[in-house]
Amino acid sequence: MNTTRTVYVPTPDGTALATDVCLPDGTRPVPSVLIRTPYGRDAHRAELRGWAAHGFAALAQDVRGRHGSPGEWHPYRGHETVDGAATVAWARAQEWSNGEVVAVGASYAAYCALVTALAARDTARDTAGEAARDPGPGADDLDRDGVPDAVIAAVPALGLAETAREPGGPERLWARAGWWAAHGDRRDSDPDALARALADDPRLLEHLPVARLAERLAEGLGRELPSWPGLWAGRGRGRLVALAPTARLPLLAVGGTRDPFAEDTVALWRGWGGPSRLLLGPWGHRLTADPAAPPRARVNLGVLYVRWARAALAGRLEPTRHGVIALGDSGRWRSAPGSTVTPDATPLDRPETECRWPFGSPTGLRLLHGAEFSADPDRPVRSDDLAVPADGDRADRCLLLSPPLPRPLDLAGAAVARINVTADTPSADWAVRLTALDPSGHADPLAFGIVRRTGPPGEAADITVPLGTLGRRLPAGTRLRAEIAGHHFPAHARNPHTGEDPVTATRLAPSRRTVDSRGSALHLPVVARRRYVEPAPEICR
Known part of the structure; x- marks a missing residue:
């Protein structure tokens, strides 16, 4: 033994x-x-x-x-x-x-x-x-x-x-607060520290500025987190x-x-x-x-x-x-897309096919509501809730839906959303959340991406939002639901829309947004032909 x-x-x-x-x-x-x-x-x-x-x-x-x-x-x-x-x-x-x-x-x-x-x-x-x-x-x-x-x-x-941050800039608030509460500035670990602090103070992560969140968090933890501000410096x-x-x-x-x-x-x-x-x-x-x-x-x-x-x-x-x-x-x-392709490889070994799903198209993503919407940091779209508004009277996001898939679909590789958008504020985060709805309506997260753009208010911009590497099989009848929003809280800190650093800002302002379907599309890595491998032999060869 x-x-x-x-x-x-x-x-x-x-x-x-x-x-x-x-x-x-x-x-x-x-x-x-x-x-x-x-x-x-x-x-x-x-x-x-x-x-x-x-x-x-x-x-x-x-x-x-x-x-x-x-x-x-x-x-x-x-x-x-x-x-x-x-x-x-x-x-x-x-x-x-x-x-x-x-x-x-x-x-x-x-x-x-x-x-x-x-x-x-x-x-x-x-x-x-x-x-x-x-x-x-x-x-x-x-x-x-x-x-x-x-x-x-x-x-x-x-x-x-x-x-601490997404490649596109936004701050990963929930994950960093949880990690630092559990492991930061201490010799041992307390994995449930943030959960207990939130139970006592449900609005804890709304504290501004984010750089001083540790002062409020310390009240629930009973200890200081002096290294918290330095987390955001680099x-x-x-x-x-x-x-x-x-x-x-x-x-x-x-x-x-x-x-x-x-x-x-x-x-x-x-x-x-x-x-x-x-x-x-x-x-x-x-x-x-x-x-x-x-x-x-x-x-x-x-x-x-x-x-x-x-x-x-x-x-x-x-x-x-x-x-x-x-x-x-x-x-x-x-x-995996990006694997070395040998000279004698067949077309089945080569990368996936990128499939374009245009916005505003009956065969792509149909606009339900929110071509114009308000991104209000006092009422942010939440990352921990997949429910969406039933109507667009007070739209807080752009909402689109595909028709049911006529046949099963395999996705393997990088996905992106390319969107033509406008914001009336000098700084704006653009969050894209893609959800798979099965025929019964059950929602399953599929992909997510968020980027920050700064520029003259009211100026239209073409933005690419990376949605990560997908590996999924979607059954026939699945619908794709796309949401474009200005926030993804509490997973990510709220953009104050004032042009100030979200880590140090204390003042929040709403932002009016427009999504132009023309020129906007979802690009998915669709596997054109089915050819499967066994993981162990492939990574050990």
Whole structure:
């Protein structure tokens, strides 16, 4: 039986990090798997035993300043690169190690794995003395002993800017408030902290300015959150994705089409310089499937990770880019758009067909109401309610509906909305929410995107709103409902429409909006011909 023991791994400045080690039976040297996490190493005990049962030495480490590890934790600005490199080098030097290390992690732990993997590719130093300037992910004095041989990065949260804001600008209020309430400025975690605070103060997230929300949140938490304002200070994003082409080691990027960071996962996979594989399933950020999903739609990620790690360490992966995407809960998978196409590939292997659904068309999206509407931040369209107004007397959104699908439709790839719009305010957010209505009228979220535009009031503009990467099978009879709104609260902070920064603004103003059907359309990645693959062989070839 595999047993777990706790050791303390030294780092260059003398800080010793709490690390659980689970070794397989036997005495021969084996490869190692390293998980560095701020969420508590104890939660990985079963995972460590699973890796050990398959012949890997498995390590789970509390990052500096969290749970069992001393020091101070500065999310995305601390010691992750240097501490990760020190732990990789330590693992390589142990008598039970054969010298091979796979860095594994999900969410923030995926960030830890990635910055360690990219350490030798960046010249910035990641030290405590430079933490305040948001140092790069690597240190120029690290040697190759501190860089892993392969990386598994699941639902990666790639940085402060990537997690705090959408690529198009709007602030992710609900998710960041929840994460900071649960993990920020403390050594341990309290996952239900925001839920309790909202139970006591249901209008908590309406507090203005957003930059001082932590002061009100502290009343419910009973503790301060001094790092909250700094969360919104950084706007530079894409640093790890920009470094990805320099990587030469294998990458398995795992994400979910319902995960808010799915596009970062796809971008990382597309840009990676070494052999890269993508597994994009019908999951959210927790990588869990719908409990009602049929058994055929479920994937044993643990077994798949082991199979991929063995192939990566053995050098059996093709030096190309391959990926698979699930068609919702159907149990069917397709090659991901962007996978390497070999010279002998058939047309069935090539990318999806983009299908255009024009606004104001009986065969596209018919306008129900709201060609003109009011986006009022005092009465924002809510992200947690899929119900829509029955009429347009006081329209707060533009509402469109398609006719029933005449036949089943498979969607796999990137979707966008291209809209011609006007706002009478200098700043306006444009949120597009796409919902699938089954023949009984049940609403199921399909896609979402939001962008911020600044410009002269009253000036018409053509705007592209990315809706993410879709992987769904829609049955015959499904209708597509599209909503175009000015807010998506509380998932996103309200745009005050005054031109002020939504993080510091205290004054709100309504905004009159117009959506011109001419030139506006929804573009969906329709799979023209059905050809399916099995996920494990595809990502391990």
